[in-house]
Amino acid sequence: MKSERCLLVFRFSAMGDVAMSASVIKEFLQQNAGMTVIMVSRHTFKPFFDDINGVKFHSLRSNDKHKGLAGLFYLYKELKKYRPIAIADLHNNLRSNILSFYFKAFHGIRSIKIDKGRTEKKRLTRRDNKINKQLKSTTERYADVFRQLGFSLNLSHKLIRNVATIEGSLKGYVRHNKAVIGISPFAKHREKVYPLNKMENIIAELNQLNYRLLIFGGGTEERIQAAIWEEKFENVTSLIGKTTLDEELQLIGKLDLMLSMDSSGMHMASLMGTPVVSIWGATHPHAGFLGYGQDLKDCIQIDLHCRPCSVFGNKTCYRGDFACMNGIDSGMIVEHIIEKINNGKTSFSDSTR
Template identity: 25%
Template structure:
């Protein structure tokens, strides 16, 4: 029997970016004969890919890129799929010497959009751009959306939550990669009051202080601050159980999309036009689209360049969460 064709997928950028590459991994594995898919990312994202059944072996950047390259060379890959295409991934591709396929960068178009507000970006989700990278291998998008696999040990039981949040709750991912990608705490409080439903706040330890402020303002009967209490897979399990998900532009938004949840996505300094909105799932975008200063960067700065932060401070909460209105009546 012929040895398997070994393919390495590269993506180091963020939790969200790694989740958004899962359709590529699945389609490579299911559509190519006798293929072995390997994945390389940062050690911090290990839990996202460690339980993916379509990945034969994972490789993690834990120190020097050159130490990682020595490990990867031993695998003798036939192809490298570079879904980031930056300096580090180009060094890895050059060192491995395998035939490679790389996502097309949009740096100039992003600069035009940020600097001059000229949107020449393709009207295309980043997942479809990732899939275009492997099209010449005969791999097509199967349309099944994103994947996220939770090991049994990380599945959160309902009785881990307060009685007030069993069995129905809204998940709100309050974190964000930068300050301008998340609402100020006073506006988070306003949003939670608007939702008016038992809410589980999700985030890491850095988000816990904001969660505590929200609990103090609204009360523990409506708000459960889970920030910092659960690991990433456990937070994903809570997203899977939630009725509806509210999220800033962050990785948990994409994990919620992997479970097909209705997502209310909240946009500040960044915009959905960059192609990172919830994929293949019902979603409503909450954004202040009338501002001429948006976007102020492709990834979001820590401070508003205009000093007014109107994208979040003036964001309207004039919306109706119909899913909660119907279900709340049914479950009363």
């Protein structure tokens, strides 16, 4: 590998942020012929980059060989073998800063860090005297890092369907005579989760319309809830704990539509070019985390003076009534989904699945 063609890129977590970085890196490589990106991230997220020409994935194993300062130095020694010309730090945390320091101190290699816009986001989320306006998207903040390194990059902000062939054992999940809808109803923080009883109302209505419904994303508790829905509704199948991340991406790429929270499900769908109807509570698209290429018109939310109360949904509702989610009518969400399915822009024929 020639050193003048190699660029280190850091984005270690979280899942949605790494998925967004993959969309940007794909367009970066399309517009900068001859470049190679060494993507450094958690091994779990490797499938996000498998189909991107020009990416070599290097796993961060922070729980074992890359743990602590000694582990980071070991990671630095692994990465220096690529002889990078620069570092695009899309994370800007302690680990990425230490790695960048090693490359600067020992090799004089330049690093540009993402500007996360913390001051703007504090003004957006503070309780009083909010400045509620659209902030720069996270994907554009990623792109700015490449631009500051001297590269040309113009993001399309368009959904591009992934045309990868789905594996035979998975075809049964998306073979249906009506639309196949993915549902990603969970999130890390409660304030980003639509109340499960209201989500069940949505599932019940979509099931009655004979849509195929696939449930994505979650751990043990979420798997139990999804299994209840699977048992209760004929057209519902839970994929939680049954598929790998790579298999989930294949299936998401064949959906007609995804219904998601402000969570990784939205960003995985965006990476695969699948349209998303998203539900927003404590958080807000104005913070810049709308899925890449998704339409603001497909964000289901209500106007409240307290929204957004946080960037990541990690603050407890100070009102105590969770009005931002409880005030969203489930019937309105169903109507929006039906309209989007029926407008003909999201439908697949069985042959394309």
